[in-house]
Amino acid sequence: MASHPTHPSAGNGRPPAHSAANGAPPGFLAFLHSDAGRDFLAGFERVSYAKGQLIATPGSALDRVFIVFSGQVRAYLANDERELTLSFLEAGDIFSTHTPSYLASVGVSSIVAMDTRAFAQRMTLHPELTPFLMRALGKLLSDAIRRIESLSLQDVGARVAGFLAQATRQRGTPDGDGWQVPLGLAASDIALLLGTTRQTVSAHLSAMARQGILERDGRDRLRVHRLDLLEQWRATPGESR
Amino acid sequence: MASHPTHPSAGNGRPPAHSAANGAPPGFLAFLHSDAGRDFLAGFERVSYAKGQLIATPGSALDRVFIVFSGQVRAYLANDERELTLSFLEAGDIFSTHTPSYLASVGVSSIVAMDTRAFAQRMTLHPELTPFLMRALGKLLSDAIRRIESLSLQDVGARVAGFLAQATRQRGTPDGDGWQVPLGLAASDIALLLGTTRQTVSAHLSAMARQGILERDGRDRLRVHRLDLLEQWRATPGESR
DNA sequence: CAGTTTTCGTCGGCCAGCCGACGGACAGCG
DNA sequence: CGCTGTCCGTCGGCTGGCCGACGAAAACTG
Numbered sequence: 001m002a003s004h005p006t007h008p009s010a011g012n013g014r015p016p017a018h019s020a021a022n023g024a025p026p027g028f029l030a031f032l033h034s035d036a037g038r039d040f041l042a043g044f045e046r047v048s049y050a051k052g053q054l055i056a057t058p059g060s061a062l063d064r065v066f067i068v069f070s071g072q073v074r075a076y077l078a079n080d081e082r083e084l085t086l087s088f089l090e091a092g093d094i095f096s097t098h099t100p101s102y103l104a105s106v107g108v109s110s111i112v113a114m115d116t117r118a119f120a121q122r123m124t125l126h127p128e129l130t131p132f133l134m135r136a137l138g139k140l141l142s143d144a145i146r147r148i149e150s151l152s153l154q155d156v157g158a159r160v161a162g163f164l165a166q167a168t169r170q171r172g173t174p175d176g177d178g179w180q181v182p183l184g185l186a187a188s189d190i191a192l193l194l195g196t197t198r199q200t201v202s203a204h205l206s207a208m209a210r211q212g213i214l215e216r217d218g219r220d221r222l223r224v225h226r227l228d229l230l231e232q233w234r235a236t237p238g239e240s241r
Numbered sequence: 242m243a244s245h246p247t248h249p250s251a252g253n254g255r256p257p258a259h260s261a262a263n264g265a266p267p268g269f270l271a272f273l274h275s276d277a278g279r280d281f282l283a284g285f286e287r288v289s290y291a292k293g294q295l296i297a298t299p300g301s302a303l304d305r306v307f308i309v310f311s312g313q314v315r316a317y318l319a320n321d322e323r324e325l326t327l328s329f330l331e332a333g334d335i336f337s338t339h340t341p342s343y344l345a346s347v348g349v350s351s352i353v354a355m356d357t358r359a360f361a362q363r364m365t366l367h368p369e370l371t372p373f374l375m376r377a378l379g380k381l382l383s384d385a386i387r388r389i390e391s392l393s394l395q396d397v398g399a400r401v402a403g404f405l406a407q408a409t410r411q412r413g414t415p416d417g418d419g420w421q422v423p424l425g426l427a428a429s430d431i432a433l434l435l436g437t438t439r440q441t442v443s444a445h446l447s448a449m450a451r452q453g454i455l456e457r458d459g460r461d462r463l464r465v466h467r468l469d470l471l472e473q474w475r476a477t478p479g480e481s482r
Numbered sequence: 483c484a485g486t487t488t489t490c491g492t493c494g495g496c497c498a499g500c501c502g503a504c505g506g507a508c509a510g511c512g
Numbered sequence: 513c514g515c516t517g518t519c520c521g522t523c524g525g526c527t528g529g530c531c532g533a534c535g536a537a538a539a540c541t542g
Contacts, residue, residue, distance in 0.1 A: 079394040144385035152436040195393040
């Protein structure tokens with residue numbers, strides 16, 4: 001079985017990061033806690049994991065559906081020598097693995113895992129849930145394709161800029177002429193999400209700061225001055241380091 | 242609207258290439274041609290496209306579901322300066338675009354396009370199709386994740402090797418100690434699938450030939466001697482060109 | 483508050499892969 | 513049969529981004 005390299009700096013007591021790809025709309029979480037939801041999950045065990053624990057590897061857990069109940073779970077692909085975070089799953093998110101990916105709990109988490117077949121079986125008993133599931137799968141798919149796009153036809157600078165722009169739009173608070181943005185992730189974690197290295201992320205952040213697009217404000221906070229420039233970032237030749 | 246760069250060398254009378262990611266199991270095609278299938282599609286127009294025609298762009302056709310009836314359609318992502326083929330869709334395949342991708346007919350093709358909402362509506366009338374759809378979406382998703390994996394944690398050599406191994410397994414015929422494999426694609430098309438350039442693909446092919454793993458046999462045919470080496474390819478340092 | 487651990491910015495060296503260019507090898511096609 | 517357009521292999525040059533390393537700044541710990 002493939003061993004995965006140095007563990008990322010997750011689970012260090014930071015506030016929960018944003019969810020890069022929520023698998024299900026919020027309504028699903030409500031359903032899970034309703035009577036119908038308990039009915040739906042009857043007979044399936046809810047397992048708790050300590051922080052940093054491996055939940056699934058490509059070898060184990062073939063063709064299983066995971067539903068995150070609480071906490072935060074990191075889904076990632078790994079190699080002997082490299083790693084890529086697919087997304088951070090949170091309560092109510094669904095993930096399925098006929099795909100060779102790893103799951104690890106970031107904080108303390110509880111999860112229900114079931115066989116894909118069993119899940120499909122249950123779905124036939126609750127046809128009213130189909131739209132939920134379709135939307136969830138559709139979102140997962142379009143997120144994946146967006147990821148393919150960024151990996152294949154954007155350079156690292158554009159990926160960093162895109163990530164920051166999204167963070168700003170999602171979690172930024174207006175501040176004078178710009179925005180205050182809590183990063184919520186270490187630079188190394190961002191690198192893991194973008195398929196690059198900590199050093200390169202850091203270099204690009206510095207370049208953007210040098211151009212007055214943003215300003216670092218402590219370890220975890222950022223002040224974005226020019227969201228517009230961020231959203232249409234093109235690397236200035238020679239300015240990347 | 243983004244204009245896309247040099248068109249790939251598709252639609253030149255080659256035999257149909259393999260489908261990198263079939264969206265639906267074969268049974269779905271049969272269903273489409275059954276009475277129930279005609280019922281399912283009632284009211285939706287079937288449009289024919291000449292070869293090489295653009296069917297959808299990120300701007301147009303938001304939130305639409307496409308069902309390919311005949312011919313071959315290339316789904317791809319594009320930039321001002323780069324392009325990546327997602328897959329070649331064939332009869333019976335489903336594709337959906339809440340995602341910024343292009344569709345272009347490779348040969349003469351006919352397609353049914355419908356709004357995602359309308360499609361979901363119809364699905365509720367034919368709940369027996371849900372398993373089909375779930376499987377189709379699941380396959381699409383796992384293909385996408387596999388693609389992310391290859392793009393982010395395999396180098397080009399490994400991607401080329403993986404592509405050739407898959408082609409050999411799917412379409413190779415035994416031949417002495419090895420396999421005869423019809424490529425079905427120009428080197429430039431392979432490059433487009435793997436997110437690299439024609440020259441790099443060519444260089445890797447040469448390197449593999451030099452190592453006795455395979456042998457080029459005319460423009461379109463390949464003789465693979467060591468499928469085993471292909472499947473666990475690691476670039477030999479300095480041997481890539 | 484001092485000691486320890488984690489994160490961060492930055493540098494130099496290195497190399498995989500991109501790009502442009504070129505000539506040769508195959509096709510059709512008239 | 514020669515002509516023309518397409519495809520292929522290969523080269524040199526260049527660079528984005530990886531890697532290892534280092535010291536400084538923050539953040540925990542007691």
